[in-house]
Amino acid sequence: MKIFTKRKILVFFLLLVIFFILNFFNVKEFFYSFSEDIQTKLWKVNSNCELIENQKIISLIAENEELKGENTFLRESLGLKNYPEISLISGRIISKDYISDSILINTGSKDGVKVGFPVAINNNILIGRVSEVYDNYSRVKLLSSKDNLTDVSINGVVALAKGKGSELISLEMFPHDKDLKEGDLVLTSSLGGNYPAGLVIGKVKNPKKIDSEPFQFSEIEKPYNIFSIDRLNVLKVTTIFND
Structure with missing residues (x-):
């Protein structure tokens, strides 16, 4: 009997929470807000990955240009x-x-x-x-x-x-x-x-x-x-x- 009463209390409490959410929040907005938060985080992660990749590419290009410049300097300094x-x-x-x-x-x-x-x-x-x-x-x-x-x-x-x-x-x-x-x-x-x-x-x-x-x-x-x-x-x- 006590177990049954506890279950009824638990069910009642859950229904109360659902009722509270439905009355104070728009369900669609709630789930949209939740999914938007996840998408924002995923977008930030993807943007960071792209930024790191772009930085690597820029670094390689700069390094290549530096080597070209160094080779040109050496050639000219050698009279070539x-x-x-x-x-x-x-x-x-x-x-x-x-x-x-x-x-x-x-x-x-x-x-x-x-x-x-x-x-x-x-x-x-x-x-x-x-x-x-x-x-x-x-x-x-x-x-x-x-x-x-x-x-x-x-x-x-x-x-x-x-x-x-x-x-x-x-x-x-x-x-x-x-x-x-x-x-x-x-x-x-x-x-x-x-x-x-x-x-x-x-x-x-x-x-x-x-x-x-x-x-x-x-x-x-x-x-x-x-x-x-x-x-x-x-x-x-x-x-x-x-x-």
């Missing part, structure tokens, strides 16, 4: 503005061979490096060429490696830079009748097709002119110390250069 066919592969030195005047760098065939690609540092300074390529690293033969020959230009006059070993480079085959002065800038010539013209090799040091000799000679002072270099750029060339 007139060579749109050249792109840059950034790398670091991982080993230095003082005996053979060569270095190992941390970029290889997986990065697009190939034998013969020029290697430069800082603004526009050539240090050598890629001589061996492996999957993840490469060997660079420095300009100073013994008997290495590089076509150069001094004030428009073509000559040769010859590696002497031990980080030394000499200027050879400079015509006797041309003017050669201390401090003259030695630049790459594209005569041999190995390098773009205008990259810095160094400066003329201690020029020698002997009347009985058809050519003048000098040392070439490099604007760097290979032992202090860490970062560099491999020039990804796709063509033969001509002055």
Whole structure:
């Protein structure tokens, strides 16, 4: 009997609540308000997801533009503005061979490096060429490696830079009748097709002119110390250069 009475009280209480809701609230508005609240929350969640996704896309676009800008800056600073066919592969030195005047760098065939690609540092300074390529690293033969020959230009006059070993480079085959002065800038010539013209090799040091000799000679002072270099750029060339 007590259980039955409790049930009647419970039913009565529920009916009272329903009656109260029906009298004080519009049923349609009640359910609309309830569903609207849920829809609003779902819309906010969806909007937040879209916002995050858009932010990711914007971030990727900005990063891509930044990389493009950085590459353009590097190309222009390296004097490659007139060579749109050249792109840059950034790398670091991982080993230095003082005996053979060569270095190992941390970029290889997986990065697009190939034998013969020029290697430069800082603004526009050539240090050598890629001589061996492996999957993840490469060997660079420095300009100073013994008997290495590089076509150069001094004030428009073509000559040769010859590696002497031990980080030394000499200027050879400079015509006797041309003017050669201390401090003259030695630049790459594209005569041999190995390098773009205008990259810095160094400066003329201690020029020698002997009347009985058809050519003048000098040392070439490099604007760097290979032992202090860490970062560099491999020039990804796709063509033969001509002055």
